[in-house]
Amino acid sequence: MPPGRLTPISSDDASGGTGGYTPALRAGDFVYVSGQGPLEPGTLAVLGETVAEQTTHTLRNVLTLVEAAGGDAESIVRCGCYLASIDDFDEFTAAYEAFFTHRPRPTRTTIGCQLAGILVEIDSVAYIPLGDG
Secondary structure: OOOOOEEEEOOOOOOOOOOOOOOEEEEOOEEEEEEEOOEOOOOOOEOOOOHHHHHHHHHHHHHHHHHHOOOOHHHEEEEEEEEOOHHHHHHHHHHHHHHOOOOOOOEEEEEEOOOOOOOEEEEEEEEOOHHHO
16 A cells, blocks of 8 residues: 555444444554444444443444454554543443453543443554554
8 A cells, every 4th residue: 555545444344333434544554443332233223231331332343343454452552432421431441441351451531421322432543554454
């Protein structure tokens, strides 16, 4: 891939979301994954009722896109995490830590914000060198 060229990444096994954006985009050795929610691929039904359940489903959607780009969970270097209620921080963190069992875990920012019909949304950046994917 020539420098500066962007390549869209998608997967039928990950939620395509509901907005006008690319699910994931490769820029050189980095893959940027748009905000994912706990949405079932195909139907966009919300999966899970608790923050922990929704976090797990959301991270699976993130990981599916990273895998489509040739990476794995250890390729994820950063997560931006958005909670409908910051009061759910501890429950969210427990589910996040259960998902990312490797060390070091990705860097992370977690904020409380308004979300439309879901409890958690996560975007991420993965490092996947072109020769590896």
